[in-house]
Amino acid sequence: MSSKRVNLSVQYACNTAQLPLRPQIRAWVRAALGADGGRGGQITVRFVDVEEGQTLNRDYRGKDYATNVLSFPYEQEPIVCGDLVLCAPVVAREANEQGKLLEAHYAHLIIHGLLHLQGYDHEAGQKEAHRMEDHERVILASLAYADPYSDGQ
Numbered sequence: 547m548s549s550k551r552v553n554l555s556v557q558y559a560c561n562t563a564q565l566p567l568r569p570q571i572r573a574w575v576r577a578a579l580g581a582d583g584g585r586g587g588q589i590t591v592r593f594v595d596v597e598e599g600q601t602l603n604r605d606y607r608g609k610d611y612a613t614n615v616l617s618f619p620y621e622q623e624p625i626v627c628g629d630l631v632l633c634a635p636v637v638a639r640e641a642n643e644q645g646k647l648l649e650a651h652y653a654h655l656i657i658h659g660l661l662h663l664q665g666y667d668h669e670a671g672q673k674e675a676h677r678m679e680d681h682e683r684v685i686l687a688s689l690a691y692a693d694p695y696s697d698g699q
Contacts, residue, residue: 551625552576553588560595562634566652574653577685578660579626587626589663591656599633612636615655617662628663630656646694650686654694657685 554575556568566574571591579585594602599612606616612633621627632655641651661678668675683693 550584551586552579555590557590557592559598560593560634562593562595562638564638564648565593565634566649566656570649570653571656573689574656575660577689578657579664585626585664586624587628587663589626589660590629592629592631593634594631596633596635599631599636602631614640615659617659619663619665622663622665626660626663630659630663632656632659650691650694653689653691654682654686657682 552572552575554568554572556571558565575587575589575591579587596612599616600610602616603613604610606618607613612635614633614636616631618629618631619627620629632652637651637655638648640646641648644651658678661681666674666678666681668678679695683695686692686694
C-alpha cells in the first residue's frame with residue numbers, strides 16, 4: 547500500500563436514518579489524514595446502535611454508557627490503521643441538543659476520531675486538547691463546516 551492511499555471500510559450496523567454516505571466519509575477521512583502532511587490509512591468506520599456502543603465503551607474503556615465516537619488505533623506508521631465506532635442515536639441526540647446540523651456533527655466526530663488514531667489525545671492535558679481542537683477547526687473549515695466549539699452553532 548502506498549503511503550497516501552486510503553483503504554476505507556464503512557459498516558452500517560444499525561437501522562438509523564440520515565447516516566452519512568461513504569463518499570462523505572471518505573472526504574472527511576482524507577482531510578483528517580492529510581492534516582499532518584498527508585498519510586495513508588486503513589480505516590474502518592462503523593455506525594452502531596446504543597446497545598453495541600454501550601457494550602464497546604464498557605468493555606474497552608470501563609465506562610458503562612454509549613458514547614458518540616470510539617477510536618481503536620492499531621498502527622500510526624507507516625500508515626494509520628484503526629477503527630472508528632460511532633453510536634448513531636447518541637450522535638443524533640447531541641446534534642439536536644447542540645443545535646448542530648447532523649452532517650456537520652458526524653464530520654466533526656469522524657475527524658476527531660481520526661486525530662485520535664493519529665496519536666492526538668485531548669485527555670492528555672489542556673495544551674494537547676487545544677492542539678487537537680485547533681486541528682479539528684482547520685480541517686473542518688477546509689471542508690466548509692463551522693467551528694464545532696463556537697457558541698454560534
